[in-house]
Amino acid sequence: MSAKRLRIIALLAISTVFLLAWAFPIVWSVLNSLKTDSDVLAYPPKLVFAPTLEAYRDVLFGSGSILPNLLSSVIISVGTTIVTMLMAVPAAYALARLRFRGKKFAGFYVLATQMLPPVGIIIPYFLVLRNIGWIDTYQGIILIYLSFSLPFAIWLLVSYFEDIPLEMEEAAYLDGASRLKTLWRIIIPQVRGGIAVTIVFVFLNAWNEFLFAVVLSGNTVRPVTVAMFNFVSVEQTLWAKLAAVSVLAMLPVVVLGVVAQKHIVKGLTVGAVKGGGRR
Amino acid sequence: MATTAVTSAEITSEAPRSDFGRVLAQRERRFAAALLAPAFLALLATTTFPLLFLIYTSAFRMDLAMPFTNGFVGSENYQVLLSDERFWTSLLVSLVYTGSTVALQVIIGLALALLVMDMKRGQGWFRVIAILPVVLSPAVVGMIWRTFMLAPEFGIVDFLAINAGLGSKNWLGDPTLAMVSVIAIHTWQWTPFAFMVLLASLASLPEDIYEAARLDRASAWQRFRRITLPLLRPAIVMVIIMRTMVALTAFAAIFTVTAGGPGTATEILNLYAYRKSFTELSIGYGSALAVALLIVTIIISGILFAMRRAK
Numbered sequence A: 001m002s003a004k005r006l007r008i009i010a011l012l013a014i015s016t017v018f019l020l021a022w023a024f025p026i027v028w029s030v031l032n033s034l035k036t037d038s039d040v041l042a043y044p045p046k047l048v049f050a051p052t053l054e055a056y057r058d059v060l061f062g063s064g065s066i067l068p069n070l071l072s073s074v075i076i077s078v079g080t081t082i083v084t085m086l087m088a089v090p091a092a093y094a095l096a097r098l099r100f101r102g103k104k105f106a107g108f109y110v111l112a113t114q115m116l117p118p119v120g121i122i123i124p125y126f127l128v129l130r131n132i133g134w135i136d137t138y139q140g141i142i143l144i145y146l147s148f149s150l151p152f153a154i155w156l157l158v159s160y161f162e163d164i165p166l167e168m169e170e171a172a173y174l175d176g177a178s179r180l181k182t183l184w185r186i187i188i189p190q191v192r193g194g195i196a197v198t199i200v201f202v203f204l205n206a207w208n209e210f211l212f213a214v215v216l217s218g219n220t221v222r223p224v225t226v227a228m229f230n231f232v233s234v235e236q237t238l239w240a241k242l243a244a245v246s247v248l249a250m251l252p253v254v255v256l257g258v259v260a261q262k263h264i265v266k267g268l269t270v271g272a273v274k275g276g277g278r279r
Numbered sequence B: 001m002a003t004t005a006v007t008s009a010e011i012t013s014e015a016p017r018s019d020f021g022r023v024l025a026q027r028e029r030r031f032a033a034a035l036l037a038p039a040f041l042a043l044l045a046t047t048t049f050p051l052l053f054l055i056y057t058s059a060f061r062m063d064l065a066m067p068f069t070n071g072f073v074g075s076e077n078y079q080v081l082l083s084d085e086r087f088w089t090s091l092l093v094s095l096v097y098t099g100s101t102v103a104l105q106v107i108i109g110l111a112l113a114l115l116v117m118d119m120k121r122g123q124g125w126f127r128v129i130a131i132l133p134v135v136l137s138p139a140v141v142g143m144i145w146r147t148f149m150l151a152p153e154f155g156i157v158d159f160l161a162i163n164a165g166l167g168s169k170n171w172l173g174d175p176t177l178a179m180v181s182v183i184a185i186h187t188w189q190w191t192p193f194a195f196m197v198l199l200a201s202l203a204s205l206p207e208d209i210y211e212a213a214r215l216d217r218a219s220a221w222q223r224f225r226r227i228t229l230p231l232l233r234p235a236i237v238m239v240i241i242m243r244t245m246v247a248l249t250a251f252a253a254i255f256t257v258t259a260g261g262p263g264t265a266t267e268i269l270n271l272y273a274y275r276k277s278f279t280e281l282s283i284g285y286g287s288a289l290a291v292a293l294l295i296v297t298i299i300i301s302g303i304l305f306a307m308r309r310a311k
Helices: A002-033 A054-061 A067-097 A103-115 A118-131 A138-161 A166-174 A179-190 A192-208 A211-216 A224-231 A239-259 A261-269 B002-012 B017-057 B076-082 B085-117 B123-129 B131-135 B138-149 B156-163 B175-203 B207-215 B220-248 B269-279 B283-309
Strands: none
Touching: A002 A239, A002 B085, A002 B123, A002 B131, A002 B138, A002 B175, A054 A239, A067 A103, A067 A138, A067 A179, A067 A192, A067 A224, A067 B017, A103 A138, A103 B017, A103 B283, A118 A138, A118 A211, A118 B017, A118 B269, A118 B283, A138 A192, A138 A211, A138 A261, A138 B017, A166 A179, A179 A192, A179 B017, A192 A239, A192 A261, A192 B138, A211 A224, A224 A239, A224 B138, A239 A261, A239 B131, A239 B138, A261 B131, A261 B175, B017 B283, B076 B283, B085 B123, B085 B175, B085 B220, B085 B269, B085 B283, B123 B131, B123 B175, B131 B175, B138 B156, B138 B175, B175 B220, B207 B220, B220 B283, B269 B283
16 A cells, blocks of 8 residues: 555656646746846746836837837748648648549658758758848748648648548539539538648747748848847846747747647647558 | 449430540549649749759859859869768767657657556646647747756756756856757657657557456566557657657757857757858858758668668
């Protein structure tokens, strides 16, 4: 009995340690964002302090406000999501449902594009975009974001299209509806849920991207992940403000992540399951 | 589809069935091509074209700081690369970084999944909290760790180290500690991924096998070795493959924390290619480094996929 009890206590201890380890850096950033700089720098670290929204006021409405950067992030993420979905939904339907030569190869190609290291994409793209004057533009960033959002969205959507029963489609087709009409009226409504999940993940990935953004951003287009750097320089770190910006950058993705909780494993492993054939 | 062809053919005309089938198949092909065209054009433009252009630029000297020296150099960049000590160091750093982070993620993730699977209450906590790190931008994660966690004295990790009697450490200034730090940060962020995937596949294992094993008086360890591990193998291998690909091209969570430093202590090959191209502005040589990274990626994934097929 006591051995069993010891086991339970050990389990509880281990669980607590891991839950704390994962939650703490995030919680700590939130706490620091509500402190003054001197409270952030206090030693030993302060758990109890007089909370203030000063840091948020400063980063949002002070000089060097990050509102334009948040707006940049929103435009980039929304733009990427719209363009991606417009292209990925039809492509995923074709890959999941239609019969044509080279289908297997097409599916493989979509997967294989993900093998290319992002740094290998951005080097040539930097040269191209520089030549056509698209550095520091939304169209430049959104275009290159398709390189990772499209394969991801296509594969995630294929898995949802494959789940709908074939009969519905045949019935509609027999009734004389055109293929496009069948797709639009019958199929799309069936995969609404899958489309919503895909939108969440595409947005999330675009919001979080950093390498392409850091190379292509400038004074006009600078998402918040890149703008964060302004708060940490060699001379000084603006501690509380940095914490506030971090929290603002984390907020949308944490909300989306928790909303899409049930689908997160599927979203994280998409493609891998199909990659080497079914198991 | 076959029945469709028959019924429609009967109604509309006397045309031979095979002909009508061919027309339908052709229409289906055209429709498929129309649906696929936009996405595939975009993928060609944003992945295949850059790859070809990358290989092309790797045959040039392309120095943005000294344009007058630019020109075609053939395989010179690759010859330089083979005797470039910094390249070999970065390759080694890449392998250490990838190997250790992936091993840690899988081991900790699997252990936790087994532990949580046995829990009667509190699973929900894990399911929610595990989501937090994986949805965050690695750039934000890097910034948080660099400042609030690892800064000397008031950074929590350093605070704990001081109180554990280890003394204050220069976590990001010492080459070895900096490497340990970036490995720990990556492991912190992505272990929940391995945990969630393995927990999901554990939950999908058939219950009755365990019942049988329990009746046979198999020990917990035997059950793990003989039943759980073999059944979980495909999921584990999948996690290893996915995490390896990501770790090899990790960027933001190193760039924001150490930027590859101190010196080149945490400079993985991916970061070297970036620094060469965009900090030192040697685009041609940077391209060659990126091609080398692609080759390394292909070799490693080839080995992993072979492991997946092997029993």
